[in-house]
Amino acid sequence: MATPIQMPSLSPTMKEGKIVKWLKKEGDKVSSGEAIAECETDKSNLEIEAYDDGILLKILVAEGEMATVGAPIAMLGEKGEKAEAPKAEKKAETPKAEPKKAEAPKAEPKKDEKKPESAPAASGGGEGIAIAMPSMSPTMTEGKIVKWLKKEGDKISSGEAIAEVETDKSNLEVEAYDDGVLARIVVKEGETAKVGAPIAYLAGKGGAKPAPAAESKAPAESKSAAPKPAAAATEAPKAKEPVSTPGGRLRVSPLARRIAQEKGLDLSRIQGSGPLGRIVKRDVESARAEAPKAAAASKPTAAAAAPGTRPEPKSVPVSTMRKVISQRMAEVKPGVPHFYLSVDVEMDAALKIREEAKAVESKVSVNDIIVKASAMALRRYPKMNVALNGDAILHFESVDVGIAVAIEDGLITPIIRDADKKGLSAISAEARDLAERARKRALKPAEYTGGSLTVSNLGMYGIDSFIAVINPPQAAILAVGSVADKVVVRDGQMVIRKVMTVTLSGDHRVIDGAIGAEYLRELRALLEHPMRLLF
Amino acid sequence: MAELMYREALNQALAEEMERDANVFLIGEEVGRYQGAFKVSQGLLDKFGSARIIDAPISELGFTGLGVGAAMVGLRPVVEMMTWNFAILAMDQIVNNAAKLRHMSGGQLRCPIVFRGPGGAGGRLSSQHSQALESTYAHFPGLKVIAPATPADAKGLLKAAIRDDNPVVMFEGERLYAIKGEVPEGEHVIPLGKADVKREGKDVTLITWSRMYYFCEEAAKQLESEGISVEILDLRTLRPLDEEAILASVRKTNRAVIVEEGWPLAGVGAQVVDIIQSKAFDDLDAPVVRVTGLDVNMSYAANLENAIQPDAPKIIAAVKKVLYREGA
Numbered sequence: 001m002a003t004p005i006q007m008p009s010l011s012p013t014m015k016e017g018k019i020v021k022w023l024k025k026e027g028d029k030v031s032s033g034e035a036i037a038e039c040e041t042d043k044s045n046l047e048i049e050a051y052d053d054g055i056l057l058k059i060l061v062a063e064g065e066m067a068t069v070g071a072p073i074a075m076l077g078e079k080g081e082k083a084e085a086p087k088a089e090k091k092a093e094t095p096k097a098e099p100k101k102a103e104a105p106k107a108e109p110k111k112d113e114k115k116p117e118s119a120p121a122a123s124g125g126g127e128g129i130a131i132a133m134p135s136m137s138p139t140m141t142e143g144k145i146v147k148w149l150k151k152e153g154d155k156i157s158s159g160e161a162i163a164e165v166e167t168d169k170s171n172l173e174v175e176a177y178d179d180g181v182l183a184r185i186v187v188k189e190g191e192t193a194k195v196g197a198p199i200a201y202l203a204g205k206g207g208a209k210p211a212p213a214a215e216s217k218a219p220a221e222s223k224s225a226a227p228k229p230a231a232a233a234t235e236a237p238k239a240k241e242p243v244s245t246p247g248g249r250l251r252v253s254p255l256a257r258r259i260a261q262e263k264g265l266d267l268s269r270i271q272g273s274g275p276l277g278r279i280v281k282r283d284v285e286s287a288r289a290e291a292p293k294a295a296a297a298s299k300p301t302a303a304a305a306a307p308g309t310r311p312e313p314k315s316v317p318v319s320t321m322r323k324v325i326s327q328r329m330a331e332v333k334p335g336v337p338h339f340y341l342s343v344d345v346e347m348d349a350a351l352k353i354r355e356e357a358k359a360v361e362s363k364v365s366v367n368d369i370i371v372k373a374s375a376m377a378l379r380r381y382p383k384m385n386v387a388l389n390g391d392a393i394l395h396f397e398s399v400d401v402g403i404a405v406a407i408e409d410g411l412i413t414p415i416i417r418d419a420d421k422k423g424l425s426a427i428s429a430e431a432r433d434l435a436e437r438a439r440k441r442a443l444k445p446a447e448y449t450g451g452s453l454t455v456s457n458l459g460m461y462g463i464d465s466f467i468a469v470i471n472p473p474q475a476a477i478l479a480v481g482s483v484a485d486k487v488v489v490r491d492g493q494m495v496i497r498k499v500m501t502v503t504l505s506g507d508h509r510v511i512d513g514a515i516g517a518e519y520l521r522e523l524r525a526l527l528e529h530p531m532r533l534l535f
Numbered sequence: 536m537a538e539l540m541y542r543e544a545l546n547q548a549l550a551e552e553m554e555r556d557a558n559v560f561l562i563g564e565e566v567g568r569y570q571g572a573f574k575v576s577q578g579l580l581d582k583f584g585s586a587r588i589i590d591a592p593i594s595e596l597g598f599t600g601l602g603v604g605a606a607m608v609g610l611r612p613v614v615e616m617m618t619w620n621f622a623i624l625a626m627d628q629i630v631n632n633a634a635k636l637r638h639m640s641g642g643q644l645r646c647p648i649v650f651r652g653p654g655g656a657g658g659r660l661s662s663q664h665s666q667a668l669e670s671t672y673a674h675f676p677g678l679k680v681i682a683p684a685t686p687a688d689a690k691g692l693l694k695a696a697i698r699d700d701n702p703v704v705m706f707e708g709e710r711l712y713a714i715k716g717e718v719p720e721g722e723h724v725i726p727l728g729k730a731d732v733k734r735e736g737k738d739v740t741l742i743t744w745s746r747m748y749y750f751c752e753e754a755a756k757q758l759e760s761e762g763i764s765v766e767i768l769d770l771r772t773l774r775p776l777d778e779e780a781i782l783a784s785v786r787k788t789n790r791a792v793i794v795e796e797g798w799p800l801a802g803v804g805a806q807v808v809d810i811i812q813s814k815a816f817d818d819l820d821a822p823v824v825r826v827t828g829l830d831v832n833m834s835y836a837a838n839l840e841n842a843i844q845p846d847a848p849k850i851i852a853a854v855k856k857v858l859y860r861e862g863a
Binding site for chain 2: 253254255256257258273274275278280281
């Protein structure tokens with residue numbers, strides 16, 4: 001029966017590896033200990049060895065592609081065998097072959113020793129093969145099981161979808177990489193597991209259940225995103241303790257926390273003077289002096305406002321997407337020095353285009369026109385089409401514009417590729433399709449990664465102007481307000497024009513104010529004279 | 536009170552204990568005729584004769600074993616190591632026999648023995664002669680480990696060690712033998728397991744022992760001039776650790792820096808951090824910081840030798856770090 005060859009952990013810090021070169025091709029004979037591929041880790045290029053004899057049936061990870069540690073990169077089996085392995089019945093008929101096949105998993109615990117976080121793969125002869133939470137997006141660190149498509153005891157074929165997983169970006173299906181019987185589900189629906197952690201075990205040959213030892217380990221690695229009602233109830237009193245602020249984690253030294261508790265001080269109202277704003281003793285002590293006044297002042301209002309007590313707030317676990325958004329925004333705002341430039345754009349001519357498009361039954365939105373104009377301006381100011389990557393500045397060849405789409409529990413920015421080269425109707429159709437699929441959480445990772453700049457439009461909410469936070473690793477974002485009638489002065493006369501405010505947030509590490517200003521000037525010219533969009 | 540050198544204080548302790556108890560004897564390389572490699576045993580051969588001041592050949596495992604055997608049958612040997620680096624040859628006797636005899640004999644055997652000698656770096660002796668090995672011995676149950684910083688403590692602790700019915704490992708600072716300090720005459724015994732507040736302060740506690748104490752004093756003086764009040768806790772005994780004293784001081788200052796000559800990994804300081812974080816977590820206003828020797832073998836070159844060891848500037852930087860002061 002075909003067995004997977006997994007991406008080994010070749011360095012203590014390795015989480016994934018890139019296949020640089022396959023040293024064997026499909027159909028080649030492979031002996032145990034033989035190098036089968038060259039792999040680029042986070043540290044160096046190393047060779048991956050086979051742990052078993054057999055025929056390289058199928059290469060699952062192509063040259064140049066990455067695979068997380070523990071993920072199958074190829075299938076090994078016997079001559080003439082299909083990668084999709086023989087049927088389960090066959091396995092049962094040939095019990096003699098089992099011990100031999102079990103040898104492959106036996107070798108694998110070696111790899112696991114190096115990297116305890118990764119799936120324990122097959123943990124021993126015939127006990128079962130761990131199905132690991134796959135990495136489905138570049139930023140995915142964990143995933144939530146939305147639904148199991150198979151139940152324990154079900155037969156599974158390689159390539160078959162077994163569960164639906166919510167990543168930070170979208171809902172995707174997890175496929176089995178092996179045939180067998182779903183012996184045990186480790187991570188239940190609604191629960192979260194880290195990438196690489198086992199979510200279930202596939203029974204080995206003959207459907208043997210995994211060893212109980214694995215049972216106790218596995219749940220520890222997955223953590224529940226949705227605590228059971230009972231747990232929530234016991235944890236509820238904790239919520240009273242001000243351990244976090246809306247802006248992020250509240251840093252408090254243990255001593256300061258203790259003093260604040262003793263004195264009944266609200267830590268969220270105290271400014272920390274320690275590193276990263278940590279609240280330390282001196283901060284609590286200086287706050288202590290003001291406390292009685294504040295308490296005295298707040299008492300009457302509290303009493304007046306509450307004939308009964310305030311109901312406990314409902315605590316809802318943070319969704320995976322919201323968690324990633326909060327982490328990344330918390331990183332980018334203090335981490336990336338933003339500068340802001342605003343400009344008023346007269347949109348009369350651009351709106352006329354929209355009317356004309358309607359006349360030919362083409363739906364073009366103001367946003368589509370802005371996307372097109374922002375892309376063309378980027379093409380003309382390539383210094384804006386950049387991103388900082390460590391010590392290097394990446395200059396992008398193509399102009400790919402992201403459009404911020406608000407969805408139920410967060411937002412996502414699907415990318416319109418080569419937006420400068422596309423016509424308005426193409427942009428319009430693509431934008432609508434992407435937005436729709438974003439709302440269904442059905443986007444593929446390639447559709448929301450790797451943009452040059454994002455257009456964030458809150459005009460439809462009647463927002464005049466706003467400042468957006470850069471969507472990393474991009475270097476700029478356009479915040480677009482609503483189009484409204486405004487009085488402007490032309491040749492000494494007051495006239496009414498359709499005016500829209502656009503604010504550019506730029507990453508000042510790679511873009512300077514003057515470049516940003518030139519870009520905005522170009523953008524304005526394109527929007528105010530949309531005929532230029534044709535040239 | 537007489538002002539004595541560290542080596543003189545040790546000499547005094549040895550002489551007094553040998554006078555007090557005929558079972559006490561000293562054995563080691565060059566302890567007799569040569570008067571001690573570091574002159575700790577000066578004059579003792581004339582005073583007590585070669586039956587009690589025994590020159591041993593270069594055979595650490597052998598004469599340490601002799602000492603352990605002697606202790607088993609009721610004598611109270613003091614085994615001098617020319618340096619603790621050489622005692623590694625005698626590890627089996629110290630660790631496998633001395634430390635475990637009481638346990639393995641079900642309490643029937645006692646092992647009242649002192650293993651003593653200089654430790655630590657200094658004098659460009661390079662890596663094999665410059666090791667602060669305290670944590671190695673502190674690791675083993677069955678041993679007591681002491682490391683006095685001052686002449687007075689050296690005398691008081693050695694006397695207590697000789698009188699103890701268990702094996703005691705004593706680290707003397709190789710660079711401390713010539714330093715002077717007031718030493719009480721006669722019966723001056725410091726109980727094992729008691730740390731000493733060498734300097735009172737309120738902003739931060741420096742926890743240290745042996746030679747590092749002097750760097751801490753130097754740092755404390757400078758910090759004092761900057762308005763930072765430093766408390767120095769000299770552990771003196773590394774096994775058993777004086778948890779009470781550590782916790783009391785940290786609860787007073789809410790901040791701690793541990794200064795240790797040895798390497799960082801699995802150092803005694805790491806154990807002190809564990810005591811603090813597990814028992815005084817709510818008293819901490821900042822994470823505990825450790826200043827240790829660098830995690831490398833000791834260099835021969837004098838400038839590198841100094842760079843590898845903790846010193847006052849490194850301690851000052853660590854103190855400012857736990858105080859969240861600028862420039863840390």
